[in-house]
Amino acid sequence: MAAFARVSGSVGLITLQNPPVNALSAAVRQGIVDSVQRALREPEVKCVVICGQNGIFCGGADIREFSGPMSGPPLIPMIHSIEVAAKPVVAAIEGSALGGGLEIALGCHYRIAHSKTRLGLPEVTLGLLPAAGGSQRLPRLIGVPAALDLITTGRHVTAAEALQLGMVDQVTDRNVTDVAVKFALSVVGKPLDARRISMHSCPHSPDLDELFERTMQHVRQRARGAIAPVACVQAVRAAATLPYAQGMEKERELMATLFTSGQARALQYCFFAQRAIGRWSMPSGARWDTSKPRPVHKTAVIGLGTMGRGIAVTLAQAGFPVIAVENHEKQLMAAKQAISGMLERGAKRRGVTPVLNKITYSRDIQSVANADLVIEAVFEDMALKEKVFQQLSAICKPGALLCTNTSGLNIDHLASQVRNPELVVGMHFFAPAHVMKLLEVVYGPRSSSEALATAMAVGKKIGKVSVAVGNCQGFVGNRMLEHYVEQALFLLEEGATPELVDQALEEFGFAMGVFRMSDLSGLDIGWRVRKGKGLAVPDPTTGQTARVQQGRRYSPVADLICEQGRFGQKTGQGWYQYNTPGSRVGKPDPWVHNFLKDYRARHGLVARRIDHQEVLERCLYSMINEGFRILEDGIAAGPEDIDVIYVFGYSWPRHRGGPMFYAHMVGLPKVLERLEHYHQAHPDVPSLQPCNLLRKLVANGSPPIQKWKEVMKKINSRL
Numbered sequence: 001m002a003a004f005a006r007v008s009g010s011v012g013l014i015t016l017q018n019p020p021v022n023a024l025s026a027a028v029r030q031g032i033v034d035s036v037q038r039a040l041r042e043p044e045v046k047c048v049v050i051c052g053q054n055g056i057f058c059g060g061a062d063i064r065e066f067s068g069p070m071s072g073p074p075l076i077p078m079i080h081s082i083e084v085a086a087k088p089v090v091a092a093i094e095g096s097a098l099g100g101g102l103e104i105a106l107g108c109h110y111r112i113a114h115s116k117t118r119l120g121l122p123e124v125t126l127g128l129l130p131a132a133g134g135s136q137r138l139p140r141l142i143g144v145p146a147a148l149d150l151i152t153t154g155r156h157v158t159a160a161e162a163l164q165l166g167m168v169d170q171v172t173d174r175n176v177t178d179v180a181v182k183f184a185l186s187v188v189g190k191p192l193d194a195r196r197i198s199m200h201s202c203p204h205s206p207d208l209d210e211l212f213e214r215t216m217q218h219v220r221q222r223a224r225g226a227i228a229p230v231a232c233v234q235a236v237r238a239a240a241t242l243p244y245a246q247g248m249e250k251e252r253e254l255m256a257t258l259f260t261s262g263q264a265r266a267l268q269y270c271f272f273a274q275r276a277i278g279r280w281s282m283p284s285g286a287r288w289d290t291s292k293p294r295p296v297h298k299t300a301v302i303g304l305g306t307m308g309r310g311i312a313v314t315l316a317q318a319g320f321p322v323i324a325v326e327n328h329e330k331q332l333m334a335a336k337q338a339i340s341g342m343l344e345r346g347a348k349r350r351g352v353t354p355v356l357n358k359i360t361y362s363r364d365i366q367s368v369a370n371a372d373l374v375i376e377a378v379f380e381d382m383a384l385k386e387k388v389f390q391q392l393s394a395i396c397k398p399g400a401l402l403c404t405n406t407s408g409l410n411i412d413h414l415a416s417q418v419r420n421p422e423l424v425v426g427m428h429f430f431a432p433a434h435v436m437k438l439l440e441v442v443y444g445p446r447s448s449s450e451a452l453a454t455a456m457a458v459g460k461k462i463g464k465v466s467v468a469v470g471n472c473q474g475f476v477g478n479r480m481l482e483h484y485v486e487q488a489l490f491l492l493e494e495g496a497t498p499e500l501v502d503q504a505l506e507e508f509g510f511a512m513g514v515f516r517m518s519d520l521s522g523l524d525i526g527w528r529v530r531k532g533k534g535l536a537v538p539d540p541t542t543g544q545t546a547r548v549q550q551g552r553r554y555s556p557v558a559d560l561i562c563e564q565g566r567f568g569q570k571t572g573q574g575w576y577q578y579n580t581p582g583s584r585v586g587k588p589d590p591w592v593h594n595f596l597k598d599y600r601a602r603h604g605l606v607a608r609r610i611d612h613q614e615v616l617e618r619c620l621y622s623m624i625n626e627g628f629r630i631l632e633d634g635i636a637a638g639p640e641d642i643d644v645i646y647v648f649g650y651s652w653p654r655h656r657g658g659p660m661f662y663a664h665m666v667g668l669p670k671v672l673e674r675l676e677h678y679h680q681a682h683p684d685v686p687s688l689q690p691c692n693l694l695r696k697l698v699a700n701g702s703p704p705i706q707k708w709k710e711v712m713k714k715i716n717s718r719l
């Protein structure tokens with residue numbers, strides 16, 4: 001809806017009204033059309049101001065409408081009618097003016113913004129382009145280079161930057177609607193043609209062809225197969241080279257392709273999934289809206305290795321006082337130096353003062369006695385963590401939340417070491433902890449809803465995308481990853497090379513394939529974990545690690561690589577070879593190829609031709625299958641939780657929506673059929689055996705992903 005009122009005698013004030021963000025639903029668009037007509041019709045109205053209610057101008061088109069048939073007045077003619085109006089129209093912008101919201105403002109003759117406003121055309125992040133004239137008006141207003149940057153990245157700018165770029169005419173700290181009303185009255189009777197952006201031509205930029213070519217190359221590289229950024233460049237090129245009407249035609253054509261694409265569906269799904277994960281629930285029935293977080297004023301981090309340092313930085317940057325504990329003086333000093341450097345570099349990047357004084361360093365674990373929340377980040381060793389938890393239980397004040405940053409150890413076992421097991425949760429950060437957005441918040445069977453609510457609230461405050469998950473080996477992310485890596489190793493045994501597997505995954509959209517990624521993170525990490533699980537252990541009779549372990553197929557290929565001291569980038573050799581240890585550019589390594597040949601010969605394996613499709617199906621479907629098991633076990637509350645974990649923690653390409661959304665797009669019957677096919681070919685690989693939930697969803701007509709939870713509930717209630 002949009003309300004119309006006459007204010008200050010002759011100003012027609014149009015207020016967009018659609019909480020929470022005044023999205024441009026059909027009703028809002030109708031309201032604007034009616035109000036503009038009325039303002040132009042009424043002779044008492046001399047000028048018009050458009051604003052939004054509740055401190056926000058407009059969050060753009062109503063994204064929910066994109067998944068159904070569109071109805072109501074279309075945006076383009078509506079904005080055109082504002083631009084051609086014979087009375088001056090002023091946009092009074094506060095809060096946010098995004099997407100279609102900013103496009104309306106660009107159709108107005110003047111734009112006045114509150115100093116705290118953020119403006120942008122984020123359509124590209126939803127798999128679209130600013131197709132209500134934004135791709136044609138913005139370059140005409142601020143020039144091609146700046147418009148290319150904003151439209152291809154979807155970046156939001158502050159009011160100050162918008163003023164500098166020429167996107168807005170004035171910035172104010174006062175009530176923006178009052179200022180706009182006064183301003184509108186002051187421009188009544190002035191000529192409007194020069195204020196109609198569509199009548200401008202693009203400001204001249206030198207070497208335009210070269211700029212577009214460079215940007216296109218850069219965008220293609222960064223996009224990893226996403227089509228919207230490429231379309232955005234093409235649309236801006238049309239603005240720079242064609243008259244407005246033809247540019248609009250090009251914008252429409254490009255949008256028609258994007259609008260119905262799977263990538264747009266995936267990205268819009270991600271938008272809502274990211275918000276849905278905040279509405280967490282526990283199997284006990286406790287929920288985000290019925291559980292109150294405890295207040296957290298003081299925090300502590302135990303163990304200042306790589307993870308502990310990153311966690312301390314994250315907490316301090318969010319404003320929490322942190323007690324950072326490391327029991328060896330030399331390591332404590334090294335950590336202090338590293339943390340100070342991280343804080344200083346971060347502050348420089350953000351143009352703020354480093355918060356060095358938020359962190360107190362100590363060698364004495366007793367110093368955490370007053371902390372409200374303690375995060376243990378010591379070495380990944382259960383005996384060591386048990387000891388730390390026993391100490392914390394004795395030291396910490398009653399009610400303190402005790403968290404562990406384990407990446408897979410049993411939370412419930414750690415909870416059993418303390419007086420108040422209900423106050424123990426996992427906070428699984430991803431490396432580097434001060435950079436990566438994902439946080440898995442892990443509740444055990446004894447964790448209270450209050451403890452989970454507190455960890456989720458802290459996660460939000462420190463700017464993490466926090467997902468609540470249940471306790472199991474590897475939690476959600478690493479539990480699924482295990483199957484992905486396992487298939488990649490089996491593919492090497494069967495005839496693939498690391499390059500072939502990585503190329504297939506990188507063409508799919510991963511920033512790095514599984515082997516390149518392992519080289520980056522260090523092969524020794526997985527080796528240690530496998531040894532801890534009793535795998536990677538040579539058979540005493542043959543001296544070799546068996547290819548069947550714990551009753552199932554096992555590939556010792558990665559262990560044998562590690563035995564050669566090849567730990568990846570840090571040693572200059574891993575699945576690839578590097579010019580020097582620490583170098584980031586890996587080349588295919590003939591040693592690895594020969595090693596694989598010898599290995600296959602030793603085990604009587606005959607190499608066969610493996611194509612990209614098999615790589616994707618084996619690696620991704622086995623992982624998706626585990627995702628269904630995770631849903632079946634109630635470890636994740638819904639597919640959105642799994643997808644958000646993969647997009648934010650494992651660089652799953654966002655334009656493919658996450659593994660579970662990808663399964664929905666491929667079609668559950670096809671995923672089931674391919675898993676059955678591969679399981680028949682490899683009966684000794686349990687992860688290829690389709691799980692019950694997948695079978696049941698297919699038997700229930702393969703409902704769309706938005707309905708899985710409902711169907712899961714129905715299936716469970718029938719059991």
Ligand SMILES: CCCCCCCCCCCCC/C=C/C(=O)SCCNC(=O)CCNC(=O)[C@H](O)C(C)(C)COP(=O)(O)OP(=O)(O)OC[C@H]1O[C@@H](n2cnc3c(N)ncnc32)[C@H](O)[C@@H]1OP(=O)(O)O
Pocket residue numbers: 020021023058059060061062063064070075096098099100101122123126128129130131132255256257259260272275276
């Ligand atoms: C057959 C071929 C046809 C081809 C032709 C096609 C015709 C169609 C042409 C249409 C042309 C359209 C051109 C314009 C496109 C757009 O405008 S796309 C939308 C662009 N806007 C955005 O991307 C902004 C998205 N929103 C935000 O970034 C943030 O919400 C915010 C505005 C900055 C506010 O943030 P915050 O205060 O943190 O609140 P949130 O938690 O994020 O949101 C609160 C709830 O509001 C929901 N929501 C937000 N924005 C929208 C939206 N634009 N539409 C619908 N819903 C929105 C959000 O989901 C939250 O609700 P819950 O999910 O229920 O929690």
